[in-house]
Amino acid sequence: MRIHQLNCGTMAGLVPTRILLVEAADDLVLVDSGFGLRDVADPAGRLGAMRHALRPALRSHETAVRRIEALGLDPRDVRHIVLTHMDVDHIGGLADFPDAQVHVTAQALTWAVRTPRFLERHRYRRPQWSHGPHFAEYVYGTDRWENFRVHRLDHVAEGMMLVDLPGHAVGHSGVFVPGDDGGNDVLHAGDAFYHRGQISPTVRVPRPIPAMERAMALESRAVPMTHARLAGLAERRRDTLDVVCAHDPSGPGGL
Numbered sequence: 001m002r003i004h005q006l007n008c009g010t011m012a013g014l015v016p017t018r019i020l021l022v023e024a025a026d027d028l029v030l031v032d033s034g035f036g037l038r039d040v041a042d043p044a045g046r047l048g049a050m051r052h053a054l055r056p057a058l059r060s061h062e063t064a065v066r067r068i069e070a071l072g073l074d075p076r077d078v079r080h081i082v083l084t085h086m087d088v089d090h091i092g093g094l095a096d097f098p099d100a101q102v103h104v105t106a107q108a109l110t111w112a113v114r115t116p117r118f119l120e121r122h123r124y125r126r127p128q129w130s131h132g133p134h135f136a137e138y139v140y141g142t143d144r145w146e147n148f149r150v151h152r153l154d155h156v157a158e159g160m161m162l163v164d165l166p167g168h169a170v171g172h173s174g175v176f177v178p179g180d181d182g183g184n185d186v187l188h189a190g191d192a193f194y195h196r197g198q199i200s201p202t203v204r205v206p207r208p209i210p211a212m213e214r215a216m217a218l219e220s221r222a223v224p225m226t227h228a229r230l231a232g233l234a235e236r237r238r239d240t241l242d243v244v245c246a247h248d249p250s251g252p253g254g255l
Contacts, residue, residue: 008034
């Protein structure tokens with residue numbers, strides 16, 4: 001499998017929205033979708049008041065569908081989209097791939113779509129799934145990988161896994177993708193951390209980052225534990241695994 005890290009929308013002038021594009025054996029797989037063409041065309045209707053907090057620079061050429069075309073690939077080959085969670089900057093592009101199956105934890109789908117509480121009703125945006133995505137939902141069982149709960153997605157791409165990373169949102173997950181041709185494996189940790197320094201003691205974390213993270217976390221007590229576990233994983237697998245997140249400006253696709 002070939003793994004591309006793509007920036008699909010910039011927020012507040014300096015924060016990327018990083019997704020993965022995986023060239024699997026028979027098709028293409030996205031990990032998250034970033035902002036989409038419909039978000040660019042109708043930010044008020046699609047993003048609501050969240051657009052004022054996030055301040056996204058919505059440009060059509062930065063959407064996943066256009067990034068895929070720029071790589072010389074066919075967006076119609078995207079058969080699967082695996083979500084870390086359902087915030088607006090992670091699912092806006094779903095409508096650009098209407099035939100793709102969308103894989104997500106049952107918890108995330110329940111609290112965003114089925115029975116949202118007060119906070120979720122204001123955080124998640126129903127217009128982003130009004131086109132009727134084909135959802136496949138998963139509950140973590142007894143499978144473990146590196147001491148994390150996982151759900152295996154071999155039916156999506158061989159070796160791919162949902163990885164339980166609580167804190168940022170209910171049902172929040174990372175997505176593990178095995179490397180190929182001598183390349184490192186990749187764990188896209190979604191919004192489980194915001195900056196590399198939060199899982200690496202040698203990197204300084206800008207002062208506003210922790211406050212921003214606490215403000216957005218729906219399960220804030222779990223955030224420090226998830227940071228610590230990811231830090232341990234990144235150290236143990238430092239030569240074979242790239243741990244990335246969605247919005248770290250110091251990583252690939254940053255500014």
